[in-house]
Amino acid sequence: MRFKSLVPALYILFLMLPIYWLVAMSFKTTNEILAGFSLFPQTWTFDNYIEILTDPTWYWGYINSIIYVTMNTVISVLVALPAAYAFSRYSFVGDKHLFFWLLTNRMAPAAVFALPFFQLYSAVGLFDTHIAVALAHCLFNIPLAVWILEGFMSGVPKELDETAYVDGYSFPRFFATIFLPAIKSGVGVAAFFCFMFSWVEMLLSKTLTAVEAKPIAAVMTRTASSAGYELGLLAAAGTLTIIPGAIVIYFVRNYIAKGFALGRV
């Protein structure tokens, strides 16, 4: 038993080491970093964080990212709900093909789409807007949301629907007041995954923005190349990108394992 719990402990230690190093670096002064190796910051400094939190080009990067991630999560879950209901409850012409086609979009390499996306969103006048990134991320988030929600919905017995209709519920009222509460953990899990993949994706969000909707990733790369290599500043910016994810995980911690199984275990 003792030996057994050593395995996850060592694994978690391995996961935490690079994160620790990033956080430690963010509290060091540039001089200390360049002077040589030190396991802990010798002179603690908050300058890196102060610089990020007081400079609009820096903190707008975070705000922009959060805006398009939120938009994407809301759009993906809203349109995926009726579709997942259709897939879990009805059979219709072409349903299996449609489902598979949706999933193939999850397999498309983002690198393939970078240039055509740039041209498409420029052509419709949406280049450098939050909604462009939010819509682009729908490509892989909608199929995922449909897949997850369909799994959870199939776990709800059909009798629930039928009883509601017998009781005289209209479809929208049934869906909003009975069905949605029954799958609320599924909605939470789907939203979590949409948030996660939109938050971490960088190639498309960088390609589709220039100034107004520039995500934090783009700000980081431009800083790395323009202001020399300011490791402390870069580390602080990186540390701050971990926080939203950590908060979201904390809220869904009890659903995570289930969500990964997509309700199909």
Place this chain on the structure above:
Amino acid sequence: MKTQNQRAWLFVTPVLLLVAFNALIPMMTVVNYSVQETFGDNLFFWQGLDWFAQVLKSERFHNALGRQFLFTFLILIIEVPLGIAIALAMPRKGPWVPFCLVTMALPMLIPWNVVGAMWNIFTLPDIGLLGYFMNHTLGLSYDMTQDPVAAWVTIIVMDVWHWTSLVVLLAYAGLVSIPNAYYQAAEIDGASNWAVFRFIQLPKMKTVLTIAILLRFMDSFNIYTEPFVLTGGGPGNSTTLLSIDLVKIALGQFDLGPAAAMSLIYFAITLLASWLFYTLMTMNDNKS
């Protein structure tokens, strides 16, 4: 039994429109480029299948494809068994479960360019934790900007760090769904640990492991940001994986025709391999 209902199409229309807008129009753009030549000024000339022939014959493409397959193969044979082993060793209930789940999921929620930057800082030869440990404590010479082997080991370890948790969480979800009665029955029969794993735990994890292997295959085959930020494809071309090479050709050299042809071949390989994996792993289900 599901109800036959063609009005269900109304329900899927919003999804269909949004995904089609994002998938079909860009895909047609790619197809367009792949069969034409341009010298700028929006003048295009019909090129037929020449670009496809050129890409399929080019040594550069073969090398990138070879590196990509090697990378994905190593990722799958390391992460899948490791993920299962960790899931088996995890506590099933108690206060440590949420702690394990949250800390293990954390790397997956870090933006991909930050993952690359973080590993860059971690491995710097003289001031990174790992770099310092390897060079000054163990006395090895480790510098991934100079040594292709070190660069490969680093991108593999980085991906293991980043994504093994996906396999762990999926396998764990499968394990906790096994009723206790199964284990009690096995104990009465005097089954060995191996027998319990082989005949109870593995079959119960099959569905989630199928999902895990498929997701890990797709994502490692399409990987771009993390190795690009960490190594930039170097030293030389030693870690130039398919996506990195594609972006170099498309956005770096602006060779739209060859890039488009390569995109379509790339996508076709991903689709075909995913389909193969899926068919092989679900073959036994359909028989029984």
